[in-house]
Amino acid sequence: MAKRNGSSTLSEIVTKKLQSDILSGQYEPGSPLTVSELAKSFDVSVAVVREALTRLATQGLVLQNPNHGFSVKMVSEAELNSIVEARLINESAALRLSISHGDLTWESNVIAVHHKLSQTNEYEEGNQKLALREEWSDLHRQFHFELIAACPNPVLLEICKRLWDLSEFYRHVSTPQQSVRDGRAEHKALAEAVLRRDSDRAAELFSAHIQLTADTLLNNR
Numbered sequence: 001m002a003k004r005n006g007s008s009t010l011s012e013i014v015t016k017k018l019q020s021d022i023l024s025g026q027y028e029p030g031s032p033l034t035v036s037e038l039a040k041s042f043d044v045s046v047a048v049v050r051e052a053l054t055r056l057a058t059q060g061l062v063l064q065n066p067n068h069g070f071s072v073k074m075v076s077e078a079e080l081n082s083i084v085e086a087r088l089i090n091e092s093a094a095l096r097l098s099i100s101h102g103d104l105t106w107e108s109n110v111i112a113v114h115h116k117l118s119q120t121n122e123y124e125e126g127n128q129k130l131a132l133r134e135e136w137s138d139l140h141r142q143f144h145f146e147l148i149a150a151c152p153n154p155v156l157l158e159i160c161k162r163l164w165d166l167s168e169f170y171r172h173v174s175t176p177q178q179s180v181r182d183g184r185a186e187h188k189a190l191a192e193a194v195l196r197r198d199s200d201r202a203a204e205l206f207s208a209h210i211q212l213t214a215d216t217l218l219n220n221r
Contacts, residue, residue: 010044014052017042022061022072023165024134025172033062033070060166073169080170084214087163088207094148094156095206096199102150107195109149113142114191118184141168143187147194147206167213174217181212 018038021027033053039046053070056062063071098106117139124133141164151157186209193202 010048011051011055014038014042014044014048015055018052019056019059019061019165022056023168023172024137027072029072029075029173031072032068033072035069059162061169075170075173080167080214080217083163083166083170084210087160087167087210090156090163091144091148091160091210092203092206094151094153094160095194095202097153097156098148098150099194099197099199099202101152106146106150109146110143110191110194113139113146114187117143117187122183137168143191147190170217171213181216186212 018033027033035046035049035053038053039049042049053062054064057064057070061073063073065071102110117136120136120139121133122136144164145161148157148160186205190202190205190209193205
């Protein structure tokens with residue numbers, strides 16, 4: 001394990017690693033997360049692991065059962081629809097606020113991350129089984145976060161972050177399939193509308209983009 005700078009720091013490290021593993025599909029939905037086994041794997045105390053899992057439970061990625069310990073959250077069509085609805089409400093609002101308050105530095109950041117995303121392949125090449133590229137996933141997250149980064153409401157941004165993590169969980173547990181949709185074109189149109197400061201068009205494109213992703217995930221489950 002990394003250098004120990006106190007149990008709080010260790011818990012944060014374990015939390016981030018477990019969060020990353022869950023979001024990237026390393027654990028199946030509903031699979032148990034045994035505290036003692038994870039403590040041994042991370043070479044930390046069970047108290048550190050328990051604190052990390054409790055944090056993830058508050059984020060909605062882990063289930064905590066008094067009688068059965070911890071497990072990875074389950075998936076359901078109803079929850080995915082609720083996540084999408086919440087994203088459309090909250091992220092659209094954050095996007096409008098970001099467009100209203102963004103400065104030239106924000107515009108430059110949007111342009112930079114969009115360029116990187118547009119030049120990165122979504123899936124691993126040469127694999128018979130499709131798999132999302134970690135680099136693409138990171139850039140995709142950065143792009144969407146940068147669009148709303150100028151929003152001056154930190155509570156709203158935190159809500160958007162949590163909803164993003166939940167939607168990414170569904171993306172990674174769905175069966176990847178090549179889609180006929182042109183994701184690059186969707187991101188390009190969204191970035192252009194944002195940079196034109198066209199809030200209505202940007203919100204419209206964002207809503208269509210998120211809903212299409214949700215429909216794709218539901219069809220691939």
